[in-house]
Amino acid sequence: MASHPAISATAFPALSALTYEQLQQLYVKNKAELTKHVNEAMGVEEKFYGGHDWFVRWWEAPPHIVLQQQQQQQQQRQPQEPSNGSSGAAITNLAISNLAQDHNGLEHQTIPASEQSEAVNMVKNRFRRRLQRFNWVTGPQRQPDLERVLEGSGFSCQEEEPVMCADLTASENFPDNLVSFGGVGGDNAAAPSSSSPSRLSTLADLQAAGAAQNDLRRFLPPHYAPLSPPAGLLPEGVVIEPTSSLGIIGWVSAWAHGAPECDVLHWTKVYARVATAVYRDQFRMFAARRGSEVIGTGYLHCHSGIASIHSLFVHPAHRRRGIGRALVLYAMQEARAMGYQVATLTATAPAMDLLKKLGFKEFGAVKLYTWYPVVLPSATREQGRKYAEEQQRRQKQELVSLAEAEAKMKEMEAKDAEDEDWEFV
Incomplete structure (x- = not known):
């Protein structure tokens, strides 16, 4: 793209x-x-x-x-008999x-x-x-x-x-290069497959096409070269990196944790179509990964002069280890690298204290x-x-x-x- x-x-x-x-x-x-x-x-x-x-x-x-x-x-669903009430x-x-x-x-x-x-x-x-x-x-x-x-x-x-919103030009909000891009970048990145997940009809098809290649990314520009995260930012073995077309099935499966198969299939098709239809500089999906398992998700949508962060999620088994904070910082770092000066997001109440520590301030509801x-x-x-x-x-x-x-x-x-x-x- x-x-x-x-x-x-x-x-x-x-x-x-x-x-x-x-x-x-x-x-x-x-x-x-x-x-x-x-x-x-x-x-x-x-x-x-x-x-x-x-x-x-x-x-x-x-x-x-x-x-x-x-x-x-x-x-x-299991077939259910209709209930009969009194008096019609x-x-x-x-x-x-x-x-x-x-x-x-x-x-x-x-x-x-x-x-x-x-x-x-x-x-x-x-x-x-x-x-x-x-x-x-x-x-x-x-x-x-x-x-x-x-x-x-x-x-x-x-x-x-x-x-909430944050000033991406404020150096006190986050230092440079806080988050590892992970994996292999630049000219060594694997090119995307010609098969499109949006054309597959079942979740099994999508899993077969993407399970072995969830860590593959699109062909990325040179500034996506791997960076080493500072000690203590992420648990050992965890990286945060862009999500390719083939990795969307893993991204959605993690984000829609516990959802029915039809829900996962639905959102996999939607996000696959959006990712292939919209400029990369406008829509970027990313994920935290341990080995081949996606344990955290998020994406950036950049438009009208601001960068908006969405769908940040950490698998319950991997919370309280700094992954959520790293996902936010990764998104902020990506937005700032593209020249954006303002980041916005919609948050839940329990996240307010963490976001305030990262420089976010409330501006509405x-x-x-x-x-x-x-x-x-x-x-x-x-x-x-x-x-x-x-x-x-x-x-x-x-x-x-x-x-x-x-x-x-x-x-x-x-x-x-x-x-x-x-x-x-």
Whole structure:
């Protein structure tokens, strides 16, 4: 894959030159570009709706993709008899959970307050007819009015996570050459195979093609020559290095630790297509590896003048050994080598202390809201409406009763968390 054409240094703004709002806008532009590439790799379609001076843009999975994944997941499940309820009011949710529906959504959009109810109801009604769930991500700026409209329309907040940024020009954040690139670089690197994992149909095919070559990388430029890590940074035998097309199966298997085979196959195909379609200087996957085993993952997405770090994950058996910290530093080092001056990421709460030590500061938060359809094939519309209202009432009661317990759990998690007991999204 060709490198991106040369970019002027003025395209990479300094963190000190950005206002709070400008940084949030760059984060949104970067995320929108990444979402576009991921959804296009999946075959998801972009849709628009709006008025004269506003519009809302979202992504939705075509019905044939949803049906295909439903069939794949049903094949992995044991057949279950449908439950029978009393008075003909049994509830059967036909909107089977599948990864295609995870691509139904929109992110970080600003809608005039007077139009928010119309936009939210339009989306909800559209996906009610499609019998599919829908995700709506707010932030990183505060959007309390939109959040109230979403909650009033049946959306529930599934996650709230901080977004953070770091100055890559600040030498105190990290010294030079902290992380080993590992393996063999430069002219000795193995050339990629002509076979593309994105064209293979089963997880077994992907494993057969990549298991023996997970440590192979693309043909890399000279600056990827191997470096020796300082003593104590990584456990003995662990290296961090770029991920090749053939190594994506190992990367996804580690990142999606414990996920069903169909999930691993899905994301392997998606990331393989993105990696081959996007310039290397824009999208770079990397992994921590011990021998042939991938034990940590991450990737960089560079766009709109900033470098965004994603999918940092350390296998539970290898946490608290400095690998997560090294993955963050590796990503920062790669971004700085390309000329970027600002790095951003979305973090979980337990990782906040570690990231602050690496120079990251919070500049907003993102919230994931999800709407779930309720399908009633044998009940009347009125029964469905009453059922949905009852479910919402119970959810609100549970949220109130669990609020104190959840706050206590978060306090305990933050207290018990050590450097590596975390993962990023």
